[in-house]
Amino acid sequence: MTAEIRSFQAQTRKLLDLMIHSIYSHKEIFLRELISNASDALDKVRFEALTNPELASGEHKIKLIPDAENHTLTIVDDGIGMTYDEVVDHIGTIAKSGSEAFAEKLKGAGSDAATPDLIGQFGVGFYSAFMVARRVVLETQKQGEPEAVRWESTGDGEYSIERIPKRERGTQITLFLRDKAVETPEEAEDMPPNEQDFTSTWTLKEIVRKYSDFIAYPVVMDVEKYELEKDADGKPVEGGTSKKVMQEETLNSQKALWTRPAASIEKAEYNEFYRHVTKDWQEPSEVLHLHVEGMQEYTALLFVPGKAAFDLYSREPRRGLQLYIKRVFIAEDVAELVPEYLRFVKGLVDSSDLPLNVSREVVQQDRLVGVIKKHLTNKILGHFKEMLANDRPRYEALWKEFGTCIKEGFHYEPAQKQKLADILLLPTTHGTGLSTLKEIKERFVEGQAAYYYLTGDGREILEHAPQLEVFKKRGVEVILLGEPVDEILAGILDSYDGTDLKSAAKGELEGLPEDASAKEEKAAQGEQFAELLTRLKALLADDVADVVLSSRLTDSAACLVAGEDGMSGHLERMMRQMGQAMPAQKRVLEVNGQHAAIVALRDLADRDKQDERLKEYAEMLLDQALLAEGAPLKNPARFARRVADAMAQAANH
């Protein structure tokens, strides 16, 4: 059988190059990565053995074999193994999105000390072997395959792959370590030798203890022991000699961390475990460790990451929790255990009640899984509420990362809307910070009977929206909903704690404190503006439902508002951007009877019923109102030309 030589993809090559030439410290983490892969492979075999007894064989352990003489370190597992195609797919290729993002980060990270921890994050763990090895040889046998596979590479552009005679199930990875003693001078110059000796049993023990202690399978190594001479009964002979023997020693405690009482676990242990589960290099911001008894017995160990993952909002991010049943690993990424909007929560659930022989499909439909999900959701939301009450700065930091995701809850679980509303932090016209709905209510002015909000494209635009003018004048605070997801929130959350939430850009402004003088004034104006309003309405009939005098505006000439049950202009635009066919919704154009421009238009309309200019001005009014909301104009060039013309006329006076 001859070996096939293949080239790494450009992406992989780039990454390997970075790995070899840019990372100098903490190289020891390569071992964590390889042990973690072996542990995953053992998880898979253990799970499949539940339905395929053939796979139950084996010791389910990970063995380290250092060889100081030949400068190699070999890592052996009796896990699931790989077929020829799997080696090509998994070892020859890197998931594209991950490696690109990784390479970017690696380049961006100025300090070398920060870089190595990035490795685990993007699913490029195996390649970390090349940080310490000149050459890597992988041999692997999958159960039931007629042959094994041998893969080999020096990490420079190419690898070879061939079929080899059948061997024991599992994977064996041999690293030919970069070592002063074996480097040629050119090699040594190109790749600095390792500072640590990875064939030293002491070093290996330390690394395993530090990074892989909780791995559920024994990580073993043969170590030298001195055995005293013993008599026939197995008792040491007094004054006898001692001889050197090799003895297999287990290096990790293997304690499934989550089964230990929370009080006995150190923060560093949680952090290392979090890293193992998520491959995130940063510390988690929150740890929730729950032991639940009663109707349902399970343990959950949940983490909120410190930062939102780069793919949190992409279409198919990895989501879900790991599922264990009575400490046996069942499945990765079980999406059914947490609701979609809490997908940033990572970790695991270990249930005592689910049947061990479940298949993935069964898990998806199991009622008990649904019960756990509901329970966890309550726990998580409850935890957030407590944080908000007891440690506002920490909650604000969490909200900054995941608030947008949490708000999606209004869409996915409208039934939870009150609980979600309790933990909302929202920007408002009051100051620059974020407020809870409770705090906003405490600032209601006398006579105010509703919360007001405005949706649109970001806080900046919203703050200056003409629709807010009357609120500013009367000192009424308005919630500024500037994110796309806020439209969903506004659509679902119609009241909080018995008080309605109303759009500042819809319908009559019920719930605002009465302003008797403004009301009288408006009634008086009605008469005077009747002619103008009728003409504007006729001229703009294709675009607006009505033209009325505004009670909202104090400084601007015009704005658009929707009917009480209508859709906001912002939502309409969003739906269109998402490719939804939206019939154009006609809104109401409100004009400000106090504004000099409107007064002038009134005079023009009264003076000359035929004046052609009124049509042009009507269109300009509508365009202005659209522009102020950040909405696109039908004909922006025409609007620009008209403004310039108006300027010329005004300046000539």
Ligand code: ADP
């Ligand atoms: P990740 O583990 O993050 O997916 P790696 O580059 O470390 O990325 O590994 C790529 C893939 O190669 C793994 O997902 C797995 O499918 C396979 N693999 C790696 N090591 C082993 C192993 N010891 N046994 C079986 N499969 C392995």
